[in-house]
Amino acid sequence: MELSGAKILMETLIEQGVDVVFGYPGGQVINIFDELYQYQDKIHHVLTAHEQGASHAADGYARATGKVGVVIATSGPGATNLVTGIATAYLDSVPMVAITGNVPCSLIGRDSFQEVDITGVTMPITKHNFIVKDVTRLADTLRLAFQIAKSGRPGPVLVDIPKDVQVNRCEFTPVGVVEEEPGILAEEKDLLMAAQMIKAAKKPYIYCGGGIIMGDASKEVIALSEKMDAPMGCSMMGISAIPADHPQFLGMQGMHGHYASSVAEHESDLIIAVGARFSDRATGNKDKFAPNARIIHIDIDNAELHKNIEVALGIAGDIKDALARLVTMVEEQKLPEWQARIAELRELENAAPQSSKALTPYGIIDIISKITTPATIVATDVGQHQMWTAQRYPFKTPRTFISSGGLGTMGFGMGAAMGAQMATGERVVLITGDGSFGMNLNEVATAVSNQIPMVIVIMNNGVLGMVRQWQTLFFHKHYSNTTLDRQTDFVKLAEAFGAKGMRAATPDEFEKAFAEAFRENGPVIIDCLIDENEFVLPMLPPGGSMEDVITEVKEEA
Amino acid sequence: MERYVIAVLVANISGVLTRVSSMFTRRGFNIDSLTVGETESGEFSRITITLRGDEAIRHQVVKQLAKLHDIKEVEVLKPQDTVSRELLLIKITNSSATRQDILAAASVYRAKIIDYSLEALCCEITGESAKIEAFIELMKPFGILEMCRTGLVALERGCNCLKTE
Numbered sequence: 001m002e003l004s005g006a007k008i009l010m011e012t013l014i015e016q017g018v019d020v021v022f023g024y025p026g027g028q029v030i031n032i033f034d035e036l037y038q039y040q041d042k043i044h045h046v047l048t049a050h051e052q053g054a055s056h057a058a059d060g061y062a063r064a065t066g067k068v069g070v071v072i073a074t075s076g077p078g079a080t081n082l083v084t085g086i087a088t089a090y091l092d093s094v095p096m097v098a099i100t101g102n103v104p105c106s107l108i109g110r111d112s113f114q115e116v117d118i119t120g121v122t123m124p125i126t127k128h129n130f131i132v133k134d135v136t137r138l139a140d141t142l143r144l145a146f147q148i149a150k151s152g153r154p155g156p157v158l159v160d161i162p163k164d165v166q167v168n169r170c171e172f173t174p175v176g177v178v179e180e181e182p183g184i185l186a187e188e189k190d191l192l193m194a195a196q197m198i199k200a201a202k203k204p205y206i207y208c209g210g211g212i213i214m215g216d217a218s219k220e221v222i223a224l225s226e227k228m229d230a231p232m233g234c235s236m237m238g239i240s241a242i243p244a245d246h247p248q249f250l251g252m253q254g255m256h257g258h259y260a261s262s263v264a265e266h267e268s269d270l271i272i273a274v275g276a277r278f279s280d281r282a283t284g285n286k287d288k289f290a291p292n293a294r295i296i297h298i299d300i301d302n303a304e305l306h307k308n309i310e311v312a313l314g315i316a317g318d319i320k321d322a323l324a325r326l327v328t329m330v331e332e333q334k335l336p337e338w339q340a341r342i343a344e345l346r347e348l349e350n351a352a353p354q355s356s357k358a359l360t361p362y363g364i365i366d367i368i369s370k371i372t373t374p375a376t377i378v379a380t381d382v383g384q385h386q387m388w389t390a391q392r393y394p395f396k397t398p399r400t401f402i403s404s405g406g407l408g409t410m411g412f413g414m415g416a417a418m419g420a421q422m423a424t425g426e427r428v429v430l431i432t433g434d435g436s437f438g439m440n441l442n443e444v445a446t447a448v449s450n451q452i453p454m455v456i457v458i459m460n461n462g463v464l465g466m467v468r469q470w471q472t473l474f475f476h477k478h479y480s481n482t483t484l485d486r487q488t489d490f491v492k493l494a495e496a497f498g499a500k501g502m503r504a505a506t507p508d509e510f511e512k513a514f515a516e517a518f519r520e521n522g523p524v525i526i527d528c529l530i531d532e533n534e535f536v537l538p539m540l541p542p543g544g545s546m547e548d549v550i551t552e553v554k555e556e557a
Numbered sequence: 558m559e560r561y562v563i564a565v566l567v568a569n570i571s572g573v574l575t576r577v578s579s580m581f582t583r584r585g586f587n588i589d590s591l592t593v594g595e596t597e598s599g600e601f602s603r604i605t606i607t608l609r610g611d612e613a614i615r616h617q618v619v620k621q622l623a624k625l626h627d628i629k630e631v632e633v634l635k636p637q638d639t640v641s642r643e644l645l646l647i648k649i650t651n652s653s654a655t656r657q658d659i660l661a662a663a664s665v666y667r668a669k670i671i672d673y674s675l676e677a678l679c680c681e682i683t684g685e686s687a688k689i690e691a692f693i694e695l696m697k698p699f700g701i702l703e704m705c706r707t708g709l710v711a712l713e714r715g716c717n718c719l720k721t722e
Contacts, residue, residue: 119572120575122578123575123576123579124580124583127623127626128626128627138664148626301624302620302623303617303621303623303624305620305622306613306616306617307617311614
């Protein structure tokens, strides 16, 4: 059948299993939106307040499910507003297809109204991108975009479709969902070598990255940990891969990691890193990182091996397969001495005083986790609240923690939480800060329009806490532009948007508010007043090593 | 730091060169020279890149190149198994005092005089990069007006070819 480009886009999206897209209309995508109107029973388009919100929503949708998230925006400013969202997805390896309209081919290159070279702009932040100048190439290009986005190490792909290509017509023949390209498999000899290194190790540590979640390898890595009696830690992206209450699990390591997890890694004689990339936030000073450890690095992306850190053994391959095979090669063992040291570290970590009558970040998170279920999705923005959540919330199910790791995008949370909710149907909690929330709070309007059951918990300290913390520790308390001094009333703001707003200044007030909010069928904002001098601890100073770890900050009067 | 040559076979479509050079910029790899041109097949172009760096950088460059979607084949060429050439056009001040010296040098280096006027003469020379550089050094005292180098092109010796399946 002969169809217009815009219709071919609809048919291809449906063919690829897409039923929800996020976006915002505009001059160069009117044809696409006209088709969305006609296809509304098959594709649900979620209209956001801003294209950035739509891009984060597509990202949250993908993170929560593993499916490809789709976002549509118009040319020029619509397209550039996607850039932060695309970069966020790129740094965290999230499968996404971004569709942008562009001016007709005849006007390209003439600085036409709302024209921007978006494939040029997004080249360094996409896995690949396309501009389609011939309608006969449209369907196959879109299919290829989906295939690239989800194959191997996933990532965002952008397809730019000039207006005339949306209008032009050609034959369309539907095909099935494109399969992922077959991934590389780990070589047997490398796995045998890994098994030997494991046998020789006395103090092994398994370092789980986001690849465990993407590669659906939680079961396999847990089996490995149990068989070799090794503790597991994770990067921030690896959170939720391992149930927080697993006896071998020590939690997040790195700059703001759990003390026991980071120290165990530092003292280990063998690190098995799986689906992680040794980011600077995870390692601190690379020259002093785990000085006695040999490292085995398993990753689906060959280019990650030896990129950030020299490793003894790099294994490129699908991690689910590699771990499953490695488990069969490893002998069952017990490491009582190492486990005794781990227990000691855990005790040191737990010794820190925690009880407080005031509303504290950990107190807030503890109350949230008492009321939520293991399936509840918890999203965050970026900053102190994010680290507190990463440290404290007991995640039990993969893909329930939605947070911007690599790019550290403030303003990510609102869109991402909505996308994750729409993808799963689960209730979501967005833990955010007054700084981050301020960046994209326009999306509360979207949450109201779509009656999204989400609780927005604002840890409101009136400051940009994470930067302020650095200023306190490393910049002589020069609080340059981190004191917000705003008069925003978040309760009234919620009401102005048509959402519910509550305020909590004590743990009791918060518990009551959250319990009520969590039952609502639409968005609720809870403004939580916390102390501006709360710190995220422990903290590994940037460029420092575990020897420099800061575990307490004494406040002089 | 060692200098090495990477040969890359890429899909012959617009934007590929930008993708390659953008990756080098983004990852902070410095290129000495880059050439691109058609191949025996209309489907592919061939890029030859020379750069400096230690072994770790070399491995990263190859792996990051291989990740780009339009790139079909990447290979580090071993100097001992490779023939490589570069072409230089160089314009030198022509004067009766230096003319004979320039022509003598050009003859020894097997450079061709391809343009001649009363004020300037232009030489063409091909060879490995070291020879080109030596010739430029030699011409400097005579007054180089302008010059332009193609960058290195290289092929493996024998019947080894950079081809995709």
